[in-house]
Amino acid sequence: GxxxxxxPSNKVTEKGKDVELRCDxxxxxxxxxxxxxxxxxxxxxxxYFQGNSAPDKSGLxxxxxSAERTGGSVSTLTIQRTQQEDSAVYLCAxxxxxxxxxxxLFFGPGxxxxxx
Amino acid sequence: xKEVEQDPGPFNVPEGxxxxxxxxxxxSASQSFFWYxxxxxxxxxxxxxxxxxxxxxxxxxAQLNRASQYISLLIRDSKLSDSATYLCVVNSGFSxxxxxxxxxxxxRLAVHP
Numbered sequence: 001g002x003x004x005x006x007x008p009s010n011k012v013t014e015k016g017k018d019v020e021l022r023c024d025x026x027x028x029x030x031x032x033x034x035x036x037x038x039x040x041x042x043x044x045x046x047x048y049f050q051g052n053s054a055p056d057k058s059g060l061x062x063x064x065x066s067a068e069r070t071g072g073s074v075s076t077l078t079i080q081r082t083q084q085e086d087s088a089v090y091l092c093a094x095x096x097x098x099x100x101x102x103x104x105l106f107f108g109p110g111x112x113x114x115x116x
Numbered sequence: 117x118k119e120v121e122q123d124p125g126p127f128n129v130p131e132g133x134x135x136x137x138x139x140x141x142x143x144s145a146s147q148s149f150f151w152y153x154x155x156x157x158x159x160x161x162x163x164x165x166x167x168x169x170x171x172x173x174x175x176x177x178a179q180l181n182r183a184s185q186y187i188s189l190l191i192r193d194s195k196l197s198d199s200a201t202y203l204c205v206v207n208s209g210f211s212x213x214x215x216x217x218x219x220x221x222x223x224r225l226a227v228h229p
Contacts, residue, residue, distance in 0.1 A: 035219075042203070042221030043160070056216065091159060104150060105217060107159035 002026065004108035006092050012114045013082055021077045021111045023092030031095045032075050033105060034067060036088040043091065049075060050097075082115045089113070117142055120220035122204050128226045133194045137223045139204030140186045148207040148215060149180055151189050153200045154222065160203055163189075194227045201225070 005024045013019050025032050034046040045059040049069045060066070064083075069075040079086055089112050093105035122139045129135050141149075149166035164171065166178040166187050177190040187204055204220035 043219040045216070045218070048216070104162040104165070107161070109159050 004092055004094055004106055006090075006108040006111050008111060009109065010112045010114075012116065014116050015084060016081055018078065018080045019082055019113065021079075021090050021113070023075045023077070023108060025073065025075070025092070025094030026106055027073075028096070029094035029106070030072060030097050032069060033093045033095075034075070034077050035091045035093065037091060037110075038088045046077070046090075079113075082113075084115045087113055087115045118220075119143060119208065119218045120204055120206050122220040122223045124221060124223060126224040126226050128228060129194055131194055131196060131227055131229055133227075134190065134192050135194060135225060136188055136190045137202055137204075137225075138186055138188050139220055139223075140184075141204075141206040141218075142185070143206065143208050143218075144185065146206045146208065148217075149178075149187050150205040150217075151176075151178060151187075152203040152205055152219070154203055155200050160219075163202070191225075194225075196227050196229065199225055199227045 004026055007022045011019055030051055032049040035043040037043050047054055047067050048056040051072045052069050064080045067077045089110040091107050091110045093107045095105050120141050127135055151163040152160040153163045154160040164173050164178055166180050168180055170179045175192045179188045201222040201224045203222045206218050208216045208218050
């Protein structure tokens, strides 16, 4: 698997439940990003990881959102007490390093979250 | 004002037509510029970087005007397979230790027979 992978591909949940979204970046990519895209909207930045630390989490919409990255690889985005406005496609992307995001990001296929 | 602005379209053009999209950005410190392509219900993929002197990749030409802070993408001899949403992407500077990329909302292109 050479690309970024995400799971699940689709998630339907009830309002108030917690969800976990997973991202496996390209092997060797130290920089990892989470974005979300609501229907018909552009990409909204959520959080950036360099290695296991998150120097920029300024895009997380509320304290219901959190993310972690372990082993400099897999990342999990957790949304607690989901709300209907959380419904969106959550996209993960990676790049070789902090500076090389300047030559483009590689995106995973996304997780489509629907909160009923 | 959004950091990156694009005309949402849609641009409906016949096969073989030439079509151009513009994008404006607000951060004069931006140094890196890109066009990404996003097919319906798919992830964005890098189409091309945009260089100061302008650059071409086959039927695609990208231009940068730093003075006016806009970027353009020209597609010649449009194909049906060019139908997609084209995202303008700009870095907001190397602050916070990384190149933060800001995405426009995209311009939709529909090429018809």
